[in-house]
Amino acid sequence: MKGLIIKDLFALRKQGKMMLMIAAFYVAFSVFTKNISMLSAMTAVICSMMPITTMSYDEFCKWDRYALAMPVSGRTIVLSKYILGGILILAGFLTVSAASIAVVAITGEMPVGEAIFTSFAVSTASLALQAILLPILFKFGVEKGRFILLPLFLVPMATIFLLSKLGFSLPDTHTLKLLAYLSPAVVILIVTASVFLSIRIYLKKEF
Amino acid sequence: MENVLELKNVSKAYDGFALRDVSITLPKGCIMGFIGENGAGKSTTIKLILNLIHRDSGQIHVFGMDGIADNLQIKEDIGVVFDESNFPDTMNAADVNVVMRNIYKKWDEAAFSSYLTRFSLPLKKTVKEYSRGMKMKLSIAVALSHHAKLLILDEATSGLDPIVRDEILDVFLEFIQDEEHSVFISSHITSDLEKAADYITLIHKGQILFCESKDELLNEYGILKCSAAEYEAIDKELIIGCRKNAFGVEALIKKKSLRGNYTIDPASIEDIMLFRIRGEAK
Numbered sequence: 001m002k003g004l005i006i007k008d009l010f011a012l013r014k015q016g017k018m019m020l021m022i023a024a025f026y027v028a029f030s031v032f033t034k035n036i037s038m039l040s041a042m043t044a045v046i047c048s049m050m051p052i053t054t055m056s057y058d059e060f061c062k063w064d065r066y067a068l069a070m071p072v073s074g075r076t077i078v079l080s081k082y083i084l085g086g087i088l089i090l091a092g093f094l095t096v097s098a099a100s101i102a103v104v105a106i107t108g109e110m111p112v113g114e115a116i117f118t119s120f121a122v123s124t125a126s127l128a129l130q131a132i133l134l135p136i137l138f139k140f141g142v143e144k145g146r147f148i149l150l151p152l153f154l155v156p157m158a159t160i161f162l163l164s165k166l167g168f169s170l171p172d173t174h175t176l177k178l179l180a181y182l183s184p185a186v187v188i189l190i191v192t193a194s195v196f197l198s199i200r201i202y203l204k205k206e207f
Numbered sequence: 208m209e210n211v212l213e214l215k216n217v218s219k220a221y222d223g224f225a226l227r228d229v230s231i232t233l234p235k236g237c238i239m240g241f242i243g244e245n246g247a248g249k250s251t252t253i254k255l256i257l258n259l260i261h262r263d264s265g266q267i268h269v270f271g272m273d274g275i276a277d278n279l280q281i282k283e284d285i286g287v288v289f290d291e292s293n294f295p296d297t298m299n300a301a302d303v304n305v306v307m308r309n310i311y312k313k314w315d316e317a318a319f320s321s322y323l324t325r326f327s328l329p330l331k332k333t334v335k336e337y338s339r340g341m342k343m344k345l346s347i348a349v350a351l352s353h354h355a356k357l358l359i360l361d362e363a364t365s366g367l368d369p370i371v372r373d374e375i376l377d378v379f380l381e382f383i384q385d386e387e388h389s390v391f392i393s394s395h396i397t398s399d400l401e402k403a404a405d406y407i408t409l410i411h412k413g414q415i416l417f418c419e420s421k422d423e424l425l426n427e428y429g430i431l432k433c434s435a436a437e438y439e440a441i442d443k444e445l446i447i448g449c450r451k452n453a454f455g456v457e458a459l460i461k462k463k464s465l466r467g468n469y470t471i472d473p474a475s476i477e478d479i480m481l482f483r484i485r486g487e488a489k
Contacts, residue, residue: 072282
């Protein structure tokens, strides 16, 4: 398990440097625009995409069959991707929180507590997002999976857009906050279901 | 003699291709060459041994253990080299060491680093900058650095120049000096196997044609060269396959049982393979 995660981190090393530069850019950006939402949104997207990037590398060099020829089970390979995702999202959360505190201290945009809360909410959302993505990618592979992801994102976005156009009011901030408090439990459920589903899918695969 | 690898009537069907009743036995301390055309089922067989694909029927035992139930335990003692490097481009040999240290219980850093030196593989160069030969050498170094008892090589020497191939074969011959060690190597470069192998298994269209000791094969078969008239007089039971041309007949023949005065050349593994697969009916 540890070996697999280390291998993924090595594979991501090059991206890592670029990510740090992008992060630095958005920190500066959020200070100038006095708005941290862009920073947390970008971090969330980047962190949930990282495990997918490693999966596309794996696909490219046929890593999986090699790993399975070692004393590594399919279950371990699946879990390692979830753990990698979790580690990256946690790292993103810490970075964004730290940056938010700094930004908020300068701009006074919102109370520090709220800034951290926002970052936490975004992180849980990325965890959920990842939990939805991974089984699809394990099933179809990254190449084909990408095409399936597109409608997956477009449909809910279009629905929300349509609903608001049709006059349904979007939930107010209070309800949203309540949802956010509930979310950890929901996310844990989603992630657990996702892990089991991915393992089932993976063990049926042939390499 | 104890068997390291045993396949019994293993079958696996795909759309348009099937592996049927494959049985292979590799005794401990030997090198088995696994030959056949492209698409004959060599890689599929190796994937079945490594439990990378699900078999439809049959049994596989490695080190006397069940291939599925004891999968992980078996893998600790197997070194595998596929036909291409499987490391992400951005990794270097030092990274590979760190990763493998965390995967194999018996990972031996000293052995790995001595193989790197021997193969002149630099520690810090990324796999992306490696030549094909270097990539294969890196995979071989990994396969040999966790005290494996069985090496499984899938076309590990194809696509390499004769010098590198020879160097690699030497490493395998060295490995086999320890009588606890065995090698299963698939290849369509039969000359490599002729140098190294103790046993030869030929697979054709998903079925095993033979699984025999190399010396017996070479003793048993010869290439008969004669005229068409002479050929007609020979007991066809002895003939495996033949090629007829304007000057006469060339046939792969069971030479030990042939009585009479004929010109018989020694048969190479390649001849045996070609005549078995392509030779005309007698």
